[in-house]
Every structure is written in structure tokens, then in C-alpha cells.
Amino acid sequence: MATSLRPDPTFYPNPRLAAKAPPETFAYVVAFDPNRAVPDRLAVVDVDPASPSYGRILHESEASAVGDEFHHFGWNACSSHLCPNAPHPHVERRYLVVPGLRSSRIHVFDTKPDPRKPRLVHVVQPEEIAERAGYSRPHTVHCGPEGIYVSALGDGDGKGPGGVFLLDPESFAVLGRWELDRGPQYFAYDFWWHLGHDTLVTSEWGTPDMVENGLVPELVLGAKYGRRLHFFDLHKRRHLQEIDFGEKYQLVFELRPAHDPTKAYGFVNCVLSLEDLSSSIWLWFRENGKWAVEKVATIPAEPADPDLLPPVLKPFKAVPPLVTDIDLSVDDRFLYVSCWGTGQFLQYDVSDPRRPKLTGELRIGGIVSRAPHPSAPDRPLNGGPQMVEVSRDGRRIYFTNSLYGAVDPQFYPDGIEGWMVKVEADPAGGMRFDPRFFLAWPGPHRPHQIRLEGGDASSDSYCYPS
Amino acid sequence: MSEGLAPWLLVAGLGAFHGLNPAMGWLFAVALGLHRGSGRVVAWALLPIALGHALAIAAAVAAFLLAGAVLELAVLRRVAGVLLLAWAFWVVRRGHPRRVRVGMTTGAAGLVLWSFTMASAHGAGLMLLPALVPICFSGGVVPQLATTSGRALLVVLLHSAAMLAVTAALAFLVYRVVGVAILRSAWLNLDLLWALALSATGLWLLLG
Secondary structure, three states, rough: OOOOOOOOOOOOOOHHHOOOOOOOOOOEEEEEEOOOOOOOOEEEEEEEOOOOOOOEEEEEEEOOOOOOOOOOEEOOOEEEEHOOOOOOOOOOEEEEEEEOOOOOOOOEEOOOOOOOOOOOEEEEOOOHHHHHOEEEEEEEEEEEEOEEEEEEEEEOOOOOEEEEEEOOOOOOOOOEEOOEOOOOOOOOOOEEEHHOOEEEEOOOOOOHHHHHOEHHHHHHHHHOOOOOEEEEEOOOOOOEEEEEEEOOOOEEEEEOOOOOOOOOOOEEEEEEEEEOOOOEEEEEEEOOOEEEEEEEEEEOEOOOOOOHHOOOOOOOEEEOOOOEEEEOOOOOOOEEEEEEOEEEEEEOOOOOOOOOOOEEEEEOOOOOOEEOOOOOOOOOOOOOOOOOEEOOOOOEEEHHHHHOOOOOHHHHOOOOOOOOEEEEEOOOOOEEEEEEEEOOOOOOOOOEEEEEEEOOOOOOOOOOOO | OOOOOHHHHHHHHHHHHHHOOOOHHHHHHHHHHHHHHHHHHHHHHHHHHHHHHHHHHHHHHHHOOOHHHOOHHHHHHHHHHHHHHHHHHHHHHOOOOOOOOOOOOHHHHHHHHHHHHHHHHOOHHHHHHHHHHHHHHOOOOOOOOOEEEEEHHHHHHHHHHHHHHHHHHHHHHHHHHHOOHHHHOOOOHHHHHHHHHHHHHHHHHHHH
8 A cells, every 4th residue: 555654744633733734726526417428527626816727627537437426525545544543644645536326336536646637546336335335326435544434325226224334445445334233224325423432423315216316205295305313333333323303304414523523513404394494404412421413503495486486396485495515614613504495605603503603695596596606797597505615724615506416407497507616714704705716617517526635624534632 | 691681672672662653552642631631641541551562462472482382492483483574564564444443432441452452463572572582492492481481571561661661751742742733744654664673573583
């Protein structure tokens, strides 16, 4: 395995040191073809404001075939390799591991020797994942203490349960199912952990048959999609506790635990309340030796003219905010919230995690608002804020506008034209669009998750408190 | 002591060398101290870490002595030499993540287990074999069992004391003075050095 004399310079022992990392000069963005006619791509975007090609695509690497639907990708190694109990500090942060949510293939791109021109070096085939781990539909990738962790929506036959499996960080061989005892956990979606509390958390969406043709209204209204969090012992790999949000809530998605490993709390977004179409932000936290949750913010639906709404929403005469991604700054101070339905992009000060304070609000796209970007005030945009990434110093935020190929047309029937934007955050609170950064994504691809050079707010976890 | 001071110095020196390695425990003690906000936790954690290390050394030493009771010294040296060379190869190869059983919420028993596993996996005890030969096999035949065991125990204690002294000094230096930022620049890759030490030991046993 390629190792070096000193630790990888992008590894930081704690969040405070990570926040001092140099600003990123480029970003990796996965983009998929919703028609599944041409291969998906891993794009390199110039985010260096001093560069003549600022805000433009520098390079694109192609998938090995069509129909992958590139999703929440990650690194082979990151700051958790400095952990004292499982030290591997001399492994390089080098490979991008990109799951194909629809194909169940996993593409591995090498960012050396030229980080601006990643090369495809390995493809994990669906058969290997099914045979060795019993899973399919890989969704999210995190580097961690035991290698590369991947969540998967379905079992080997495309049914349930979904779960988490491990990849060897050197050969990328599938090592097997992660769970030794999954308890009542059945649906899968996102996962992450509290390294300081030896706890892994998972969230829920649905099995492949429930999502691959889009959201099924009857299942939503019957509260049949995921609505629970699961807590596992990170090292014993055993289920510890389940928390059900209740029949009113559907789609419990992105898990953002505090970066400080001593803090036993995190934030998760619930996409839909069946009562009023609102979205909500929930806090999970440790209390009296158990995990508990509390709803800490609600984003209401906005009344709308049914003529402007897609068929699925007409009866409700309202636009749901559809909070489908959130991201927590590395210093655990600001939470960013993407409202894919209304087009709002919100910034909350979560210094007091139980009482988030709204400190910033922007609007772009949206099912009804179609809000423009400051660079072209007359050009209505579709799609809305979705996959969001925050720089390690918390000053720059990037997001794209596509959710998932099968769900995009349910809410944006006219088809989403992809874009990526950048927001500048005031360290004291507040934010604004960078008028120089609007990347109209070249079709037919739509951009999804972003990873920043050297690491970002959702790529690394830390073992040492700040 | 007919063998002279050299083997005993080697035993203590290897203890210091092992104590230097962050993967042998001082870093874990620092992290636990930072997590629980207390220098006393650093000190508390060092004891089970040193105990685990001592048990790993003792296990290797005991295995060597038992083998020495049934094998000719020349044969023993060859077997141990090959084992050490194989272990050196493994230490280089194992430099990537695998099963982790002990985390940041661990207690003393977990630390003993962790330290025992880390020292064993790194072949820490095997490195002591060149010192054991003159200390326990002087004259080429196994002397009285009681004498040998006593001397072997002394080897384990001396090695572990040296390891604990160095690892404690480093733990408190990093915890109290320099901070964990030092990891980014000063955490040198010791695996290669470690493998070289194992290989040299193996070759000495085979050829010496």
C-alpha cells in the first residue's frame, strides 16, 4: 500500500486544526445522466477565485458504462486515520470511491498524479457486492476506522434489508456486511458516527422497489417510507437503539453528527410532515445513558397556486420545502439547510444545538419561485438547493440542484437544468451568493454531490477534541 | 551475570523504542485525557497500556523459553529467525485499517486487550529474542528452570519499565505542552524502521 513518511497533510487531529486548512482550489462533483444514455461523470470544478477558469469545469472523467446514477461519494482515507485506537496515518487520501445508486457498481478514481485529472482505476461489480456483502444500491461512502464504509439501500436481490458494508481500502475488495446484529433495522439511507462515543447512526429511506420509480404517493401518505434512526455500537457492530419519529413523519435523511468527538449530538433532516407538508430539523443527543431526539426547527410549506404545481402537489395547494440535504460546519456552529422544493437555502446558528437561530436565507430555483441567480437576474432557474458542501474554514458553501433521477420529474416535470453555485458565509452569521460563481451544468448530466480538495465538512471525522 | 550488560541494555533500549511508537499507547492515553478533560486520565490509561504490552512481551518470551526446552538452541534460532523475517514482512503489509475492537469509551480491560493486541501484532516481543539467548541460554543449554524463569521475568519487567517511562514522558509532553497538532509533522512512519529491526533480529538469529 502506498504509504508516506509523514501523515497525509490533509489529515487533521481535531476540527479546530482542520478549520485552518488552506482554502480549496478545486472541487470534485459527480454528475449523472437521467436518461441513462451516456456514462455518468466525475467533474473537476475550478473554485479558485484567482483563476481565469473560476467557476468552470476543468476536466471530466467518465464511468465505465451507462446508468450508474453516481451518488454520495467519498475518500478512501481521511482524518480518522489519526485515531489512537486504529492509527493508519501514513495512508494517502488519494482515491475517490463513487457509488452507482442505480447500477450497484462502485467506481474508484485515482486523484494522483494529477488531482485535477482523476483516472478511473477500478470498478467494483454488483455481483461482488451481492455475493460478499448481500447488498445492492450503494448510496453513501465514508472513510473510517475499519476502512471504507458504504451504505446500501437494498439486499443482494434488490429487496430489504439495506445496510452497511465494508470495502478494503487498498484493493477495494468487498469485505462483507458490516452489521453483526442489525436488530429491527430494515431501511437504509445515510450513516455516520460519533468516534468519541463508539456509536454509528443510520437513517432510512426505502428499499429499491419503493424508490427506483420515484416516490409512491400511497406509500408516503401511509407513512410507509423510512422514519427512524438506528444507533449501533461502532466496534461491536450491534444494534443498540431505534428511535421512531412517528406516523406523521416521512424520509429521515442526512446525518450530521457534531465534528467535535466529545459532543454527543447531531442533526438530521426529516423531509416531510404528513400533517402540513413541512420539513423539520431534528437533534439527536445522549441523555441518561440513552439516545433521544427532539425537533429543533420546522420549515413550513408555502401556499401556492395549483396551476403552478406539478400533479403530485396540486391537491395540496402548497409547495413543501423538501429539505433533502443539510450540512454542519466543521466548527459545529452553523447548519446549512437545502429546501429543494421552495428554493430556500437557510443558515442556522446552532451554537446552542437545541435552539437553532436562523441567521441567513437565500432563494434560488424552487418549484414555484424559479428564483434567478444574481449573475442573471432575468433567468428563471429550476431545481433547487440540494447537495450542499461547506469548506473546512466555514467561509464558502457550494451546492447543486438535482435530487434523484426518478424523483426529479415528480417535482420538476419540465426537467431539471443542472447548476452549481457558491455562497460566501460571514463568520458572524449571514451569507450571500458569489455573483461570479454560477455554473450552468452541461446537459444531459445533472450535478449531485460535491467534494472539496483536501476534505470538507462532510468528508472527515476526528478523534481528538478541539 | 556472565552475559554482561549488553543484552540487558538491549532489553531496556527496545522498551524505549516501543514506548516511542504512538501505536503502542501513549497517543491513546493522550486522547482519553483530552476526551475526559483530565491529566489524571492520561496517567490512569498508561497503566493498563503498559500491562497489555508487558503481557504481550511475556507471552513471546514464554513461548521462546518453552520452545527452548524442547529444541536444540541451533534449531530454535533458525525457527525464530524465520518467524521474525515473516513478521517483518507482515508489519509492512498490515499498514492499513482492519477490524477495530476497542474505541474511545473503553475502560481499563479494553486498554489491556488493545495494547496486548497492538504489541503482539507488531511483533514487539519477538524483537527481544537476541537478548534472551545470552540471558537465558548462556552456555548453550537451558539451565535450571527456576533460574531461567526468574531471569526471563526480569527481562519482561525491565523492558516494560523502560517502555512505560518513555511512553509516559511522551504522553505528558504532548498532553501538557505541545498539543496534538504535532502529530501532523512529527508522526513519522515507524513501520519501516520496525520491520528493519525485526529483520535484523531474524538475520542475527539465523546467521549469528
